[in-house]
Amino acid sequence: MAGLSAEVAAVDVGGTSIKAALVGDGGALRSVQRPTPAQGGLPVVEAVIAAVAELGGQPQAIGLAVPGIVDEAAGTVRHAKNLRWEELPLAAMVGGHFGVPVGLGHDMRAAALAEYQLGAGQGAPRLVFVGIGTGISAAVVLDGQPLNGSAGEIGHGGAASGELCACGGLGCLETYASAAGIARSYTSLSGREISGAAEVAQGVQDGDLVAQLVWTAAVNGLARELAGVVRLLGETRIVIGGGLSLAGDTLLSPLRTAVAELLTVHPIPTILPSAFGDRAGIHGAALLARRSLRGSAPQTPC
Ligand SMILES: [Zn+2]
Structure with missing residues (x-):
């Protein structure tokens, strides 16, 4: 059941590294980091999926914080120059792989919200x-x-x-x-x-x-x-x-x-x-994941 105690996977996709964490009630249970494939494009999507898989656990939702121009409602990255992504339906690609809801957001907005709410x-x-x-x-x-x-x-x-x-x-x-x-x-x-x-x-x-x-x-x-x-x-x-x-x-x-x-x-x-050093994006991504869970489980309070 989706609820406050659900584990979520949070991923911050940067130009240099991809940081991922399995986050439970008490914070990060496990973290992984891998370099962002320099060629950009599909290999970066594959690296995101591999990072989430490497976390293990049973995440009930995934939050993705990404740079560039992001259509959060559509779950699409319109344009991310450093990653060579154009009109990429990232939420559907990652969600389809794991079969869980995905919250996609702009990395800075997600980090800013994490600082506002928690930091x-x-x-x-x-x-x-x-x-x-x-x-x-x-x-x-x-x-x-x-x-x-x-x-x-x-x-x-x-x-x-x-x-x-x-x-x-x-x-x-x-x-x-x-x-x-x-x-x-x-x-x-x-x-x-x-x-x-x-x-x-x-x-x-x-x-x-x-x-x-x-x-x-x-x-x-x-x-x-x-x-x-x-x-x-x-x-x-x-x-x-x-x-x-x-x-x-x-x-x-x-x-x-x-x-x-x-x-x-x-x-x-x-x-x-x-308050989170270089991990504000991860905290923001966890908020995005929890928000996507609320979208799919209306009974859950914030
Ligand atoms: Zn410039």
Whole structure:
């Protein structure tokens, strides 16, 4: 019987990795992570199915949090550039395989809702969740309701020069302030291959001047974007998630200062790290799964 005690499978499909967890009443019972197939397309769908299968257990619903333009009601991914998905009926494909209801949602909106309901966004009338990982995007929750559609694509556009971005634009925030962009910038300036942005964050602490230069450019770019959000929304709580949020105060302290310096008559926003680190998407996916169960089992309360 579907109910509050049901186990669900939650999957966060990112550009770099696919994270999955079997979630019961008390939280995650089992987690798996596998790399996202770089070629995109059907192999990514197969990897999602394999991750859910690897979890085992008896999930009664599956929640899928995915990037891109998502039609949540239809269960379709309209467009996800990094995954090379176009008009993909993902909910039906995964649900058909396992024979359980599937809740499909946008990764940032799902993560933002998880922060609002369970994490660092609790009680915030205006919440902006910013996920910084392979890419950068945001979601806005106003009075408990996420803004749907194409809102939150702050990683792209707005510049006229710089590195060519996957979106076709030049100098997008994502090219130099995402975790992937920070690592790439560091390698191109220093000539040294590194494992990722965490190594640059460590370099900032250790006095590596190239790391500090790259980091400051990223922080300033993020601050300009967030200050613009505050100018529009007014009093706002900003929660930073995604892999880069694991840098903690190395990121948040200079970011708070830089945002405050860009604002004059505006309220200074509260900027907090995600309560779930880089796993906000997983928590959001679990909410999507539970919502799909409620859809198929009307007797179940929230
Ligand atoms: Zn772009």
